[in-house]
Amino acid sequence: MPHGYSIELRARALAALDKGMSRKKVAEVFNISTRTLYNWCKRRIETGDLHIRSRPTIRSHRKLTPEILSQYLEKHPDAYLKEIGEALGVSGTAVFKAFKKFGISRKKNDPIFRARREKETKVSSRN
Numbered sequence: 001m002p003h004g005y006s007i008e009l010r011a012r013a014l015a016a017l018d019k020g021m022s023r024k025k026v027a028e029v030f031n032i033s034t035r036t037l038y039n040w041c042k043r044r045i046e047t048g049d050l051h052i053r054s055r056p057t058i059r060s061h062r063k064l065t066p067e068i069l070s071q072y073l074e075k076h077p078d079a080y081l082k083e084i085g086e087a088l089g090v091s092g093t094a095v096f097k098a099f100k101k102f103g104i105s106r107k108k109n110d111p112i113f114r115a116r117r118e119k120e121t122k123v124s125s126r127n
Helices: 007-018 023-029 034-048 066-075 082-088 092-102 111-127
Strands: none
Touching: 007 023, 007 034, 007 066, 066 082, 066 092, 066 111
């Protein structure tokens, strides 16, 4: 992941801007975009500093575990992803991704298809 520009570079670019150099010229001299320079100016006005914003860290706590999902599925085998998500406090998409990550399959054993399979196996066993 790329890191932000150094505090020194930010300070030098803004000092050049404060001395009267145009934004376009400052951007060319310091090899930055004019949008970046604009964002630095805005940040200095709003917060008074030039420090790099802290980036969010990866969350170590996860709501869904294989145990929680399997326990819920034992009690509610026909629940939709959205229903499972609502019960566990997450979205249906999160449930889908957790199933994929943990290798949990939710294929239904439909009675119609089960009857067809049983019929086919009886026919093939007779031959």
